[in-house]
Amino acid sequence: MNKLSFLQQYRKSIEFVSNEDLLSIEKEKIPEEWMEVFIETDKTERKxxxxxxxxxVCEKELSHTISYLKENLVDVELIIDNGQYAILYSVKSENDEILYYEGGIPNKSIYDLDMQQAWSSVPQSIVKFYGKLHNGFYYMPSRAMGLVPLERVTYFKEDEWGILDDLEHPLEINLDTTYGFFENGMGEYVAVDLNNCTDNRATLWFTNDQPEYSVDFWDIVDEWILIGLQDN
Incomplete structure (x- = not known):
């Protein structure tokens, strides 16, 4: 099965942007930094x-992820996924399988979120990732094991959490101000309570286990993305 046929199993509408089409893209449609990447014809230089x-953008926050990409990134391509530009990453896993990750176009319209005024409380490192690098970076087939797009951030208030009835200790986050930016697709989230997120403080939230509070957001995200890249 070729790459496009594989990807179309998970996306009904996906197309690759050719070098010729790249030159006709209006400047405001993709970031200048992306254009500088994809106008490069040498694959190694592009990577x-x-x-x-x-x-x-995130050398300190995602150092292990970046290190793995540097050594195992096979190819990067500009795609259109359901009408939106994105970058397709082809990454070699530890067992030499090619895994496809998607990075969405940076989202500077962050007030599209339901968070609205609360967005000002989000740690600036998270704002920087979404606004300057990618609106989400995740394993393409599952749309998980990564930072989700802003439009898919989990607003904890809107979900029913059965684990609340089984907590061994009082809840230490406010569900009304808590948002899950990372999910692994198996009921585990890295969430931020905007009322208590100094120093990138986050909660490791499970749907079927006790939460872990006051973890470092980027330490957990970096570790979990790396796990997915290695053996998703």
């Missing part, structure tokens, strides 16, 4: 430029 962008 290096994209890794350099990751380093500029």
């Amino acid at each position: 290096d430029k994209l890794i350099a962008l990751w380093n500029r």
Whole structure:
């Protein structure tokens, strides 16, 4: 099965942007940094430029992820996924399988979220990732094991959490102000309570186990993305 046929199992509408089509894209449609990446015809140079962008945005926060991508990124391609530009990452896992990850176009219209005024409380490192690198970065087939797009951030208030009845200790987060930016597709989230998120403080939330409070948001996200890249 070729790459496009594989991807179309998970996306009804997906297409690759050719080098010729790239030149006709209106400047405001994709970030200038993306254009600099994809106008490069040498595959190695293209990958290096994209890794350099990751380093500029989140070198400290996602150091293990970046290190793995640097060594195992096979290809990067500009795609249109259901009408939206995105970057398709082809990454080699530890067992030499090619895994496809998607990075959405940076979202500077962050007030599209239901968070509205509360967005000002989100740690700036998270705002920077979504606004300058990707509106979500995740395993393409499952749309999980990564940072979800802003439009798919889990607003804890709107979900029913059965685990609440089984908590061994009082709840330490406010569900009304808690948002899950990372999910692994198996009922586990890295969530931020906007009323208590200094120093990137987050909660590791499980649908069927006790939560872990006051974890470092980026430490957990970096570790889990790496696990997915290695052996998703």
